[in-house]
Amino acid sequence: MSGAGRSAIPPPSSGVRAEQAREKAGYAAVEAPVRATAERRVPVAPEAFARLAASMVPPPPPTWRRALARICRLWLLVAFVVIWELVSIFGQRVNPQLDVMMPPPTAVISAASDLMTRGVLFTHIFDSLYRVLLAVGAATALGVPLGLAMGWSSRFRFAVDPLLEFIRPIPPLAWIPLSILWFGIGDVQIVYIIFLAAFFPVVLNSLAGARDVDPYLVQAGLSLGARPRELFLTVVLPAALPHIFTGMRVGLGIGWMALVAGELVAAPSGLGYMINNARTLFRSDYILLGMVLIGVLGLVLDYLMRQAARLVMPWHKGQ
Amino acid sequence: MQVDVANVSKVHFSMKGEPLLALLDVNFQVEKNEFFSIVGPSGCGKTTLLNLLAGFEQPTRGELKVGGRVITAPGWERAVVFQEYALFPWYTVVQNIRYGLRRKRVPEPEQRRLVDHYIGLVGLGGFESRYPRELSGGMRQRVSIARALAVNPSILLMDEPFASLDIQTREYMQDELLKIWQREPKTVIFVTHSIDEAIKLSDRIAIMGPRPGRVEEIMIVEFGRPRDPTNPAVVRLAAEVKLWLRQQVFGSKSAEDAPHADQHMAG
Known part of the structure; x- marks a missing residue:
């Protein structure tokens, strides 16, 4: 404690007397090193x-070695693919039906190159991506303001909430028959289904974000003179951003699933259509290719969302 | 500016919706540029009182005036420093300090000059573009103080500003606050639960008691600054106040056990 050095002198009753007492006790000698540490600490x-710190630890390994190390950590995935390949190739000798039931990963790759040379693969991918991004974009554009408004004003929330909570439990797929009647078979109908799927996670997370604002931050904003509009833009919106991004990520994930379901039922193109079409043709390699692509693209979209979140919220710890 | 709290009572509602008397007939005046502390045990309505002064809440009865005008809303002449700093995590140090100046529509060059000045005053040079989460507790609280001072308030409302800092940082920050206050005089209303802190800093101390929260006594601290916490007179005063407060909070029976409690605290 700070009193350790002082206990040598009699308890002073005022600042002036303390100074005198220190001089009498020859305090300068004791105080010198204390001052020295203070001087060393400040300007660095x-x-x-x-x-x-960087000079004390070994330099980081080169990029290619880190990449290699990262790939090595994926051993389970690699083992899975290899075993699958072996089982389906050697299994075919025992049971020829396995050729159709479980095509090997190499067949999936050749199916991909096959469809690529015919030029249809990218059309399917592009159509699916386009539908999902359009729908999730619309869900964000409508859902974020709605959710924030509900979080901002409890009167608005009480009015809107019952309607929202009534529609929300209806699975997007249950809308398909009606939406085909409304929009026919095509992009609009599928976008509508994805929109329904993505909309509610976006709204509910935005709502939670706006309600979750630290009340002290609101008070700080108010005491520093923020008007309601400024308070919303400078406090509520940034505070809700992490939740908004979570809502968009969840919306994108669910929307992606709804896309495939929608395209399986009725679509002129897209990855879901590709899978369904391959089913009628008995081309299980195309089916698997479609499934793999859906998985990979979902992963990529989520990764891009996380990167966007890091870019937009540099202050945030990341997700 | 003079602060005038007249017959202020405040009713809060519990979770069950029962009305609770948070403050009862609170009366005091704070003079211009006075350092005025409010101490008391938790639950005595210190923070409620500060919220009323800040304009975050309205009194159920009575009036709070600043410079003769009734407080109805937050205002720049009353800046608040919060216990948990309440810095905007999405703004850097500079952006946080500039926040009030922006809202005040201060011209851009003047904003820059003021921000530089207050960053220097609280000793945060070199940390301008850091985010709050990259700073230590003491540094965050300095940003918060700079942010409050930047809008040039005549009154600084501080709600246990140093309570969540470690002892060394707290004592350092107390000294810094006194230095700033002496360099740029302001009326300071300082809420704390630490009697030692109040005695070290204040011109006068209002002691509050709980259930219902009210001002029991207002003491004048007459020692010159800087105050030595080991000064026998200071020690005696602190002990008196603590004993008195203990009697108020726990009743006279517990007060007899007080010396034992003290020994436990020291050990």
Whole structure:
């Protein structure tokens, strides 16, 4: 404690007398090193310590070695693919039906190159991506303002909530027959189904975000003179952003599933259509290719969303 | 600016919706540029009182006035420093300090000058573009103080500003606050549960008691600054106040056990 050095002198009753007492006790000698540490501590910039820290640890391995190490961590995935390949190739000798039931990964790759040379693969991918991004974009454009407004004003929330909670439990797929009647078979109908799927996670997360704002931050904003509009833009919106991104990620994930379901039922193109079409043709390699692509693209979309979140919210710890 | 709290009572509602008397007939005046502390145990309505002064809440009865005008809403002449800093996590140090200046529509060059000045005053040079989460507790609280001072308030409302800092940082921040206050005089209303802190800093101390929250006594601290916490007179005053407060909160029976409690605290 700070009193350790002082206990040597009699308890002073005022600042002036304390000074005198220190001089009498020959305090200058004791105080010198204390002052020295104070001088050393102040001017050193944190960047200098960062350089010092870097000099104390070995340099990071080159990029290619880190990439290799990362791939090595995927051993289970690699083993899975290899075993699958072996089982389906050697299994075919025992049971020829396995050729159709479980085509090997290499067959999926050749199916991909096959469809690519015919030029249809990218059309399917592009159509599916286009539908999902359009629908999730629309769900965000409508859902975020609606959710934030519901979080901002409880009167608005009480009015809107019952209607929303009534529609929400209806699965998007249950809308398909009606939406085909409304929009026919095509992009609009599928976009509508994906929109329904993505809309509610976006609304509910935005709502939670707007309600979750630290009340002290609102008070701080108010005491620093923020008007309602400014308070919304500078406090409520940034505070809700992490939730909004979570809502968009969940919406995108669910929307992606709804896309495939929608395209399976009725569509002129897209990955879901490709799978369904391959089923009628008994081309299980195309089916598997469609499934793999859906998985990979879903992963890529989610990764892009996370990167966008990091870009937009540099202050946030990341997800 | 003079602060005038007249017959203020405040009713809060519990979770069950029962009305609770948070403050009862609170009366005091704070002079211009006075350092005025409010101490008391938790639940005595200190924070409620500060919220009323800030304009976040309205009194159920009575009036709070600043410079003769009734407080009805938050305002720039009353800046607030919160216990948990309440910095905007999405703004850097500079952006946080500039926040009030922006809202005040202060011209851009003047904003920059003021931000620089207050960053220097609280000793945060070199950390301008850091986000709050990259700072230590003491540094965050300095940003919060700079942000409050930047809008040039005549009154600084501080709600247990140093309560969540470690002892060394707290004492350092107390000294810094006194230095700033002496350099740029302001009326400070300082809420704390620490009697030692109040005695170290204040010109006067209002002691509040709980259930219902009310001002029991207002003491004048007459020692010159800087105050030495080991000064026998200061020690005696602190002990008196603590004993008195203990009697108020726990009743006279527990007060007899007080010396034992003290020994436990020291050990």
